[in-house]
Amino acid sequence: MSKASTAQALPQQRPVDEFAADVLHGLAQTPKRIASKYFYDARGSELFEQICEQPEYYLTRTELSILQDHAADIARAIGPRALLVEYGSGAGIKTRLLLDAMEEPVGYVPVEISPSALNASVENLAEEFPDVDMLPVTADFTQPVELPSPEQASTRTVVFFPGSTLGNFEQREAIGLLRTMCIEMGRNGAAIVGIDLKKDPALLEAAYNDAAGVTRDFTLNLLARINRELDADFDLRRFRHRAHYNPMAGRIETHIVSTIEQRVRIGNREIAFAAEEAMLVEYSCKYSQVEFCAMAARAGLRVVHSWTDANDWFAVQMLERA
Known part of the structure; x- marks a missing residue:
């Protein structure tokens, strides 16, 4: 079993x-x-996956390219035998890249409000990573959640929050969520957060008004x-x-x-x-690097690594306690 x-x-x-x-x-x-957060019933989750495939929606493919190009660096920064906790697991594509690069991850805890998306993600990942404890939690990650523990002891807890989802919160709420991450990851833990950077407003507006109407x-x-x-x-x-x-x-x-x-x-x-x-x-x-660092500092965190694409459209930030 x-x-x-x-x-x-x-x-x-x-x-x-x-x-x-x-x-x-x-x-x-x-x-x-x-x-x-109520966008994501089964149909909403399907439609969001289609949005990610639209040519105007640069966010997903840009973040994926960052994770592909820098997976080894990110894994080294995480270290061996970590427990990966993901807020809003979605389809698990980015998670697969990260777990594949990590050294002996002991467990994966996706926290996802959509049961259909969660079940599909965990099913697929379990086949690819049979030695990793899959511990799914169907919950709203903006609310307090009791996280399960893996069978094997972990060296650190790493919260993974990709997709620029942090940007869906007003600043006060975003800082509160970063503070929650700070607590959940513990003293020697880390968080890896995807953020969309400020750029030409025409590019931004096109991403949320695709020609296909998805x-x-x-x-x-x-x-x-x-x-x-x-x-x-x-x-x-x-x-x-x-x-x-x-x-x-x-x-x-x-x-x-x-x-x-x-x-x-x-x-x-x-x-x-x-x-x-x-x-x-x-x-x-959307954030500048300076704005995000200041916001993280208000949550008791500091940016220790930042990986971006060639256009500086998107960034994957690694945070630790200040």
Whole structure:
């Protein structure tokens, strides 16, 4: 029996009533908002994988190229017999590159809100890495999570947070998440974080408005999920996707815009929308190296290594306690 087959995911997924409470609370705000973590049901996860394949969406392929080019350096910086903890495992492509380069990793703990994405990722990785304990946790990594321990003792815990997902949080929340990493990785641990760097706004906006409309479908799928899981009646034809770069805040801001004045039912509640009223569904913050170092310092961390691509579009940062 393989180590992966004996590992069990911890039952920490947020229940439907909390999803409903979060949605209703967000839609009662001014302006309205829905948390981006709810994008990732099974269909949302599929669509996000398609986004990553779009020519405009440079982020995934650029980060992958960094990991491919510098995998040996990153593995040396991590050291032998580490426990790898990943926030938001997704399809596990980047994880595979890292585990393959690492020296005798003892365990892998993916923390992922989408059970379908988590199960598929762990299944595939378990076949390729039979000597690594696969310890999946179905949970929201922004909330406190009790992490399982591998059978073998590890020399250090390394938190892996690729994909520029940190940029989906406002600065205060991002610093709080970095502080959580600082605690979970322990005194001699580390974190490896992918960040999208500031660049030409035209490149940034194109990445979130692909010509094929996959990002649009991904954004509007959030409404389809609410319809299905919360007994709502959003008419997706009456809403549109909008993403633009805010240079003052240094971020892409994604909204779902009501094209007409309308009322939508969610369960036994009615929500009114004005024509052209926008719901905020995601921030995608972009950083300079200096800005990121300052933010890490506020979380008690310091950047000890930084790997970038030839264009300086993206960076993979290694953090340790300050």
